[in-house]
Amino acid sequence: MRSGLTTNSVTLCAADLSDELGFESLSISAVARRLGVAAPSLYSHVRDLPALRAGVSALALEELSDAISTRIAGRSGREALFGFAEAHRLYASRSPGRWQSLQHLTDGGMAGSAAVGRLVALTESVLHRYALHPEWQVHATRMLGSFINGFIALAGSGSFSHRSPGPESSWDIAIDAMHALFSSWPSIDDPDPARKLH
Secondary structure, X not given: OOOOOOHHHHHHHHHHHHHHXXXXXXXXXXXXXXXXXXXXXXXXXXXXXXXXXXXXXXXXXXXXXXXXXXXXXXXXXXXXXXXXXXXXXXXXXXXXXXXXXXXXXXXXXXOOOHHHHHXXXXXXXXXXXOOEOHHHHHHHHHHHHHHHHHHHHHXXXXXXXXXXXXXXXXXXXXXXXXXXXXXXXXXXXXXOOOOOOO
């Protein structure tokens, strides 16, 4: 067995391979080849392929959360919203396999993990600055997540490449629109949060 092999080094190798080959193409044998060991040697560091993939997802969550923390520090409102979304977009661009792993969080029991909890807390921190009523914060969270994931997926597939202006302009405009929308939604002090907006 290659000396110095650890669960962390195996996971990092798997994450790097995911970026090169795609998360769906990740396998125990591919990681073993990259590390220069026989596949059975990895089973003392990782239980099986689902566990390996869950490890990549956990690593990606931590890396993404670190990037978000840096970009929203000391910011509020539109600047925080942009920093939050931009951290996702840049991470997806630079680490495509890791990003793909985040679309599979329910596969490995990650949904209730501490890593997911940290990302949820960061999302709530950004939206908290809008002082939204709790019920409306749920809607805002879903809208923000749908926008980020949907935009990144469509842009990555080339769906936005056939017309001008480029997708960056649409990205900025969409964030402006969400900022304006969240700023107009019922606040935590609203006596009638169920009111319909016109």
